[in-house]
Amino acid sequence: MARVAVTGGAGFIGSNLVAALAEKGHSIVVVDDLSTGLASNINSDICDFHELSIVDQAPLSQALKDVEVIFHLAARGSVPRSLKSPVATHDVNATGTLNVLEIARANGAHVIYSSSSSVYGRNGVLPKDETMWLGPMTPYAASKMAAEGYVQAYGAAYDVPVTLFRFFNVFGPRQRPDHEYAAVLPKWIWKAMHKQAIEVYGDGTQSRDFTYVQTVVDLCLDAMERKVTHEGAINLAFGNRITLNSTIEMMKIHFPDLKVNFLPIRPGDVKESQNAPALLKELFPKIAPVQFEVALAETVAWLKDEGETVANGPTVSD
Numbered sequence: 001m002a003r004v005a006v007t008g009g010a011g012f013i014g015s016n017l018v019a020a021l022a023e024k025g026h027s028i029v030v031v032d033d034l035s036t037g038l039a040s041n042i043n044s045d046i047c048d049f050h051e052l053s054i055v056d057q058a059p060l061s062q063a064l065k066d067v068e069v070i071f072h073l074a075a076r077g078s079v080p081r082s083l084k085s086p087v088a089t090h091d092v093n094a095t096g097t098l099n100v101l102e103i104a105r106a107n108g109a110h111v112i113y114s115s116s117s118s119v120y121g122r123n124g125v126l127p128k129d130e131t132m133w134l135g136p137m138t139p140y141a142a143s144k145m146a147a148e149g150y151v152q153a154y155g156a157a158y159d160v161p162v163t164l165f166r167f168f169n170v171f172g173p174r175q176r177p178d179h180e181y182a183a184v185l186p187k188w189i190w191k192a193m194h195k196q197a198i199e200v201y202g203d204g205t206q207s208r209d210f211t212y213v214q215t216v217v218d219l220c221l222d223a224m225e226r227k228v229t230h231e232g233a234i235n236l237a238f239g240n241r242i243t244l245n246s247t248i249e250m251m252k253i254h255f256p257d258l259k260v261n262f263l264p265i266r267p268g269d270v271k272e273s274q275n276a277p278a279l280l281k282e283l284f285p286k287i288a289p290v291q292f293e294v295a296l297a298e299t300v301a302w303l304k305d306e307g308e309t310v311a312n313g314p315t316v317s318d
C-alpha cells in the first residue's frame, strides 16, 4: 500500500478519489483550503487532513513530505470566476502547481495532474486530440495551460514521473449543485428537483463530452497502480459528444415537467467539445466508461438521496 496525497481532496472529484483509495487500503493525505470543497467530504478516519492552501509552499511541503504519489486536483475552478479574478486564478492554478511539482522533485513522487479541455479554447476543430494547437480564451484556461507546461517541464528536466490528464466535463455524486459557479448537470438536476426552470446559455445546440466521475477515478487509480506516465497530455473523455438539448431530453425521463429558459450565451463558453480518445484507450485499455444515461440516472438518484450533504456549502468568493 502506498502513501498517497490528494490535493483538492474535499472537492467533487477529489473526495470520490479519496473514498476509492481508502477502499484499497492506501494511506492518504488530503490538502484542501475548503474554498469550494466541503469539510463534510473529509472523513478523518480514512485520511490525514491538512487545511491549507497550495500557494503556501512551506506548510504544503511539510504535509506532503513522505508521499509517493500526488493526485493534484486542487484548483480555483470555473471560467466565469477566472474572468473576474485572473491573478488569483493564476496564483492557485499555475503557481500552486509549481509548488506541488517542487515537492515531487524533492521526494521523487509521481504527480497525476488534472488539466482541462478548456486549454483548446479558440481551436474549434473536432474531435480534439493531443497534437492540436491550444488557444486559451480565459484566465482559467491559461492557468491550466501554464500548469501543463510546468508538469511537462518537470517530467523532462527533472525526471519527475508525471501523468497529465486533461479532463473534459466530469459529473456525478458529490458535485456541488448550489453555487453560482456550479457545473451544468448538478445545477440543472438540483433546480429540476426543486421544480425550478433550468437555464441554458445559448440555444442548447452546444455540445459536451461528459465523463462520469467513477470513470475518472478508475483512470486515476490505474495511472497510479501501473505507474502510467507520458511525456505529453492525455485527454480524458471517451468521445461521447452530446448536445445540451439531448441532455435535456434525457433529464425529462427523470423530470417530465422540466421547464427550460434559454438565455444569451456567456463570454468564454466553449461551443463544442469532443475528444478523440485514441491515446486514452491505448494507455488505459482496461478502463471502460460508464454509459451517460446510467451515470445520469445514478447522479439524479444520489442528489435526491444525499444532495443536501453538498448543497448550501460555503459561498464561493470571486
Ligand SMILES: NC(=O)c1ccc[n+]([C@@H]2O[C@H](COP(=O)([O-])OP(=O)(O)OC[C@H]3O[C@@H](n4cnc5c(N)ncnc54)[C@H](O)[C@@H]3O)[C@@H](O)[C@H]2O)c1
Pocket: 007, 008, 009, 010, 011, 012, 013, 014, 031, 032, 033, 034, 035, 036, 037, 038, 052, 053, 054, 055, 072, 073, 074, 075, 076, 077, 092, 096, 114, 115, 116, 117, 166, 167, 168, 169, 170, 171, 183
Ligand atoms: N469537474 C470538471 O468537469 C473538471 C473539468 C476539467 C478540469 N477539472 C479539474 O479537476 C480538478 C478537480 O475539480 P473538481 O470538479 O473536483 O472541483 P472542486 O472545486 O470540487 O475541487 C477543487 C478543490 O480544490 C480546493 N482548492 C481550491 N483552491 C485551493 C487552494 N489554493 N489550496 C488548496 N485547495 C484548494 C477546493 O476547496 C476544492 O475542494 C481541478 O483541478 C479542476 O480544474 C475538473
